[in-house]
Amino acid sequence: MALSETSKGVAYGLSAYIMWGCFPLYFALFDGVPAWEVVIHRVLWSCVFLAVIVTFLKRWQPVKAALARPSKLGYVLGCAVLIAVNWGVYIYAVESRQVLQASLGYFLTPLVNVGLGMLVLKESITRLQIVAVVLATIAILYQLFLLGVVPWITLVLAFSFGTYGLLRKQVALDGLSGLFVETLLLLPVGMLALATLSYAGVSHFGSSTATTLLLLSSGIVTAVPLLAFAGAARRLRLSTVGFLMYINPTIQFLIALLVFSEPLSPEKLTSFVMIWIALAMYSWSAWAGRSRSVA
Template sequence: MAAQETRKGVFYGLFAYTMWGCFPLYFALFEGVPAWEVVVHRVIWSCVFLAVIITFLQRWQPVRTALAQPAKLGFVLGCAVLIAVNWGVYIYAVESRQVLQASLGYFLTPLVNVGLGMLVLKESISRLQIVAVALATIAILYQLLLLGVVPWITLVLAFSFGTYGLLRKQVALDGLSGLFVETLLLLPVAILALAFVSYAGASHFSEDAAITLLLISSGAVTAIPLLAFAGAARRLRLSTVGFLMYINPTIQFLIALVVFSEPLSIEKLTSFIMIWVALGIYSWSAWTGRARTLPS
């Protein structure tokens, strides 16, 4: 029975991370629609879709409990703002064909999590993890010095999602309920933004049937991998989930090269290799640390 549940967990994890990895193919279909407008619709339709799912699963109690304590919603609001920023920058990266920088951001995220845990939560980390974070920092500085530009897409994606994870630790909500409350807090702003752009005659909604369906589908596309991830997280060890996480940016990296034909200079490739080595060091450290804590 345990083996069967583990297989299910691996399937759910593969499905979630593969779907997230293929997001560039999906958001590339919104060509001509500004990233911020896509985010507005993603918030609205995610909220609608999640409300339906929560009703179907009869999971309203955690939501009601959270909303009944407005004084504790500060962290949730912070999470909401960070996830909106992350969505917007990511969609912009896809629309402007900078998916390589986006994939690097998600490769970098675990190391940002380690750094934030050390600096903010005062968590103790191993020497190998310190080496991994230092190597990742050198990789970003390498891009800055040799290419002469700040890889802002990489940094914003990594730090917005890393900080999101940091704040999320302070919120006693599961992934599904948490994302619903986050989108619910953003909903008034999203509706106002939609009303404004519609009044100005600049809305792309209902302008074209295909775009309209894509905008509506963004709610399901946001929620479905989250539900699969939740199924994986319940059935798998954290180390296994962490290993599967690298599937997402790897697929994005390949899509950037093969589908979008983005140029990969020697400088960028060197930066990627440094990040990959840092992730290898981090993963080895996490795995050996876990092995030492297991009973003999």
């Protein structure tokens, strides 16, 4: 029975991270629609679809409990703003064919989590993890000085998602309920923005059947991987879920090279290799530490 549940967990985890990894192929279809407008619809239709799922799964109790304490919603609102920023920058990266920078951002995220945990939560980390964070920092500085540009997409994606995770630790909501409340808080802004676009006559919603269906589908595309991830998280150890996480940016990296034909300069490749080495150090340290604690 345990093996069966573990197998289901791995299947759910693989499904979630493969879907997230293939997001560049999906968002590339929104040709001509500004990233911020896609985010507006992603918020709106995610909220609608998640409401249906929460109703179907009978999970309204934690949502009602969270909304009944508005004074406690500060962290949730912070999460909502950060995830909206993350979505917007990611979609912009896809539309502007900078998926390599986006994938590097998600490779960097676990190391940002370690750094934030150390600086903000005063968590103790091993020397090897410190070396990993320092190496990742050197990789970003390497890009800055050798390429002469700030890899802002990488940094915004890594720090917005890393900070999102930091705030999310303070919220007593599961993944599904949490995302629903986050999109619910953004819903008034989204509706106002959509009304403004429609009034100005520049909304892409309704401009063509294909674009309208794509915008409507953004809610489902957002929620389905999350539900699969929740299924994995309930059945697998955190270390296994963390290992599977690298599938997402790896697929994005391959899509950037093989599908979008993005150039990979020696400087960029060196930066990626440094991040990969740092991730290997971090993963080894985490695995070794968990093995000692189990022993």
